[in-house]
Amino acid sequence: MERTPHSGRRTVGLTAGFAAAAAVLCAGALTAPAHADSTLGQLAAAKGLYFGSATDNPHLSDTAYKQILSSEFGQLTVGNTMKWQYTEPSQGRFDYEQADAIVALAEANGQTVRGHTLVWHNQLPDWVAAVPADRLPGVMRDHITDEVTHFRNRVVHWDVVNEAFEEDGSRRQTVFQQKIGNGYIAEAFKAARAADPNVKLYYNDYNIEGVGPKSDAVYEMVKSFKQQGVPIDGVGMQAHLILGQVPATMQRNIQRFADLGVDVAVTELDIRMDLPRTEAKDTQQAGDYSAVVKACLAVSRCVGITVWDFSDRQSWVPSVFPGQGAALPYDENYAKKPAYHAIAAALGGTGGPSPTPGTGTxxxxxxxxxxxxxxxxxxxxxxxxxxxxxxxxxxxxxxxxxxxxxxxxxxxxxxxxxxxxxxxxxxxxxxxxxxxxxxxxxxxxxxxxxxxxxxxxxxx
Known part of the structure; x- marks a missing residue:
């Protein structure tokens, strides 16, 4: 599988508690017949981009889940266990065991991996906040260097800095912003590039899918980085969206970032609804997913789309947004929802079960x-x-x-x-x-x- 990414759209690698007996039966049953429709990963690759899923280590014990994850998607994002609290729980002591397990799974299935994330104000071990201001830049660089070096040639994208802006476009007052200042983001990108000259380096954030104060601020930062020679290759638009609220300016926003000379990826897509699900809500959600896929397809430097896990069973939404959920293309029983078929159709597939004419009973x-x-x-x-x-x-x-x-x-x-x-x-x-x-x-x-x-x- 090609491990060295390059500019613009690229071809990515393709994917070709019950009793143990039940688990084996389940795994075998999920094997698609030869005449089944192409997977989302395959459909996306035919269009010159990837379609992937985030995942987390505890989910991999579910045989049915793991089978779909391994076969349906061309790319995986490590949802949690590449974050600082897992990879450097105490200063200078690095632990990549859990992240390595997901990367190894992707490699075994010919899937590419997005690294997520090197510098973020959440999921930090307590010791980071206690580091004196004059030492924090070095600590940050050391952390980035060790982690990027560990995964060199195994990860194609890195979310170098995550969620550094507030909704009004101001800088979020994280420990890095307060102790290092505005320059910390550029320094993080420079450290990541020094550790791996080939991996694509991304800034990643939510609520920057459409044109607005927050995306404007990110745009100005990326523009400045390109002018100054700071090594930035892409922008990740998380796209944690709400039913019926896909930004009308999404395609235009993707295009303006692409015009700066960077790639764009939709990195954490889900579209949540007020529960319970209804047929009307499923129909709206299907249209929303289709709109996001089409916005990406319309811009040549939009390189891929990742859903933030693929099944409602593993979704983060209900625990964070009470009364909301059903945000993903598969339901809690791993059945494909209308959203799945809409994604497939937008990528050039058949769009789901299409019965041939007939009037029988x-x-x-x-x-x-x-x-x-x-x-x-x-x-x-x-x-x-x-x-x-x-x-x-x-x-x-x-x-x-x-x-x-x-x-x-x-x-x-x-x-x-x-x-x-x-x-x-x-x-x-x-x-x-x-x-x-x-x-x-x-x-x-x-x-x-x-x-x-x-x-x-x-x-x-």
Missing amino acids: CSASYRVTSQWQGGFTAEVTVRNTSSGPLGGWAVTWTFPDGQRIANLWNGEATTTGSSVRVRNAGYNGALGAGASTSFGFLGSSAGAGRVPSDIACDRP
Whole structure:
């Protein structure tokens, strides 16, 4: 895999607690058939950019999650364990074990890695704030040098400095700003370049996606750095967005940064909504994701998009914004949401399940195939019961005992409480007269895995 990044758009590498038996079954079930649609990573690469996901070490113990992470995306961002509190918990004692694990996973799957982040006012160990002002520049340079050197030739982008501006465009009064002054950002970039002459160096921030006071201040800083020869290669727009509020000026803003001679990446994309999810909100969210992707595609120096993890199960949003969530392209059961299909369509894919024409009718039969304490697997068979073609199907039921779908294959699930609706995948919706197909899932249950009494099949 190419490890040395270069200017402009680039081709990135492509990705080709239940019982252990259930975990193996789950991993195998997630393997896409040869005729399935391309992944988001593959679709993006065909357009000359990457599509990636952030991740965190605790999530990797979930087999289903890890399988999707390893196969769907062309790039990974280490969500937490490259931050200062993890990598230098006490002065001069560096620990990269957790970050190395994610980098090694990416390397094993042909994925590129974005380093996040070297200098940030949050997630700092307490000892940093106690460093005297005259010594802090050296401490900062030493930290950057050690970490960038450790990951040299393994990371293609570094978020060198993160979130250094307030909403009004003023400098955030961090320990670095207070003790070092305005020059600390430039010094951080110089130290990172000295440690790795090839990696792309980014400034990263939130609420700079559209034109406004904060993005104006970042723009002026980048412009000044380019004039002064400070080594900056890109700007990361985090894009933690709210449903229906994608900035109308996003494409123009990306373009003006590109016109300064730097790359732009959408680095932490999620689009949160007020809960609960509804069909209307899902539709709006799908349009919002599509708008972000299209804004990036419209500017040649927008090099890639990363979602801030891919499943609502791992999202940071509910813990930070009470009453909000459902911000990501996969739901809590790892089913693809309308947002996923909108992203795929914007990248040139099919845009999701598109049933071929047909007027047939269908039936569905549900059986539990295995069961253990706390979990079970089930298979649902869908049959075309008419003499004409069936162009697509949807199966609905209500779980009788509070069961949950942990992972589903060969279909797309939407759940609301105990109610479940599963639509065909993009490759198994068309059934000839009398033909059948099936989907299955891994489920969790505190009680018996009884068969639902109200299972039904109809056309979507």
